[in-house]
Amino acid sequence: MTKAVKPAAGEARHYIRIKEQILAEIAEGKLQPGDRVSSESELVAAFGVSRMTANRALRELMFEGVLKRSAGIGTFVSPKHLDVDLLQIRNIADEILERGHTHQAIVVKAGLMKADANVADALELILGAEVMHSLIVHMENDRPIQVEERYVNPLVAPDYLSADFRSMTPHEYLTEVAPITAFEHIVQAVKPDPAIRKYLGLRNDHPCLRVFRRTWSGEAVVTCALLYYPGAQYRLEARSTKGPARPVAILGEKQ
């Protein structure tokens, strides 16, 4: 009667392991959009779990838009899970170099710290867990263009602090260690606090664009970061399709 055995891998939860396997097969291309996914009873047999557990895995993937289910028919891979490049997660250094400018990173802080409530919550770790923290100012032609305050999950990228952030941005390093499978951006306009203002070299009343970004690799949160940009000088763009990327003056601005 199949005791509730602990699964072997690092991830203990059965429904997560089922989700990860299906996501991996989609990522590898073994499962194509429109393809039929194993039915609940097939997953029960394959993973040795109960049907409710298989159901939960499939239902959550449906919620997330990965799968499409219909009673009596089966479960299928959603057609358009490739909405690529909508709002790119891009390496700030690439963006700067693309403009033909020079990029330089100044590492202000890099070290270990204990996660406070907010950080623990964001990284899905327990309160007080040790996390890695870095504070980097990115310069474009010797002018500050972004302050990056980052917290990294040591379970995913244990050697984060040994990277040299002057030659490789945290983003570059982390995508190498753990490919990004999901992201979240929350954008706000804020009045920067004095420290940020100093790093960005801003006047007192200059607004700031603050992007809170989290990235996942599989089911694990890899990192979260607060990115501060000097307000009006920076544009964050999101497009539905690749083109038209033709730059246009924003109304109300002198070109």
Next chain:
Amino acid sequence: MTKAVKPAAGEARHYIRIKEQILAEIAEGKLQPGDRVSSESELVAAFGVSRMTANRALRELMFEGVLKRSAGIGTFVSPKHLDVDLLQIRNIADEILERGHTHQAIVVKAGLMKADANVADALELILGAEVMHSLIVHMENDRPIQVEERYVNPLVAPDYLSADFRSMTPHEYLTEVAPITAFEHIVQAVKPDPAIRKYLGLRNDHPCLRVFRRTWSGEAVVTCALLYYPGAQYRLEARSTKGPARPVAILGEKQ
């Protein structure tokens, strides 16, 4: 034992009825952000369902970002935040109504004008072409929440100005006339000019989120708009996957 009786109301599914009741209490204000929600066992007693069913209702509401749960503590109403999805275009009136609030539009201006260089460029028309222009302030519960300055391509929507924008948002009207096939969002943080500040009722130094949006129908630019939101209160969100929309305190903010 408790037989699996059919619930009385139109909605038969138990977990849906539990979700609806909780959502109703939040909409009515009986449950405020941060308030504790009935525990699973309390719902079991109140609705006569099994714990798994109560669990499902609460878990789905957590997925949807309505509730926040933590083991050992309980289930709580998520802090309300105003947010807009950057990766899709929605009707602001719908968003407000979904939050259980009332929407009202104040038409400040509506008329014809000749396109200046920026507008002509954005709408892909020639300089000096006649375009339609509207300036609308959207109110949520009688508080200004968005200033919408819009320019419309008369070749696509010639009757734009005859619409009644108090009963139908420009977005609603335009999507009816010309379905959106592509869009572009450019986000900046700006210091609002005095007029915008007045419309939004902001203090002098309060930053603003400005979204420049263009939408296409086929190959033609339908409209472009400058949307101003009160800065730190408003969040633009972009995520690669639908769930989990579990709200997380942005680092550095008190929740």
Next chain:
DNA sequence: CCGCCTAACCTGTATATACAGGCTAGCCGC
């Protein structure tokens, strides 16, 4: 050959039960 019915398979919902582990209030002993 065609139409109907059924068996097999699928998801959707619901139940009762179990064990784990986080958290807290209160009691007990020192």
Next chain:
DNA sequence: GCGGCTAGCCTGTATATACAGGTTAGGCGG
């Protein structure tokens, strides 16, 4: 009075089971 332990409540996960209703293929009878 104070520290530590425990009982009780909470969520998280997992199990086995049940019945419903949608869909399809195949078999049986006219």
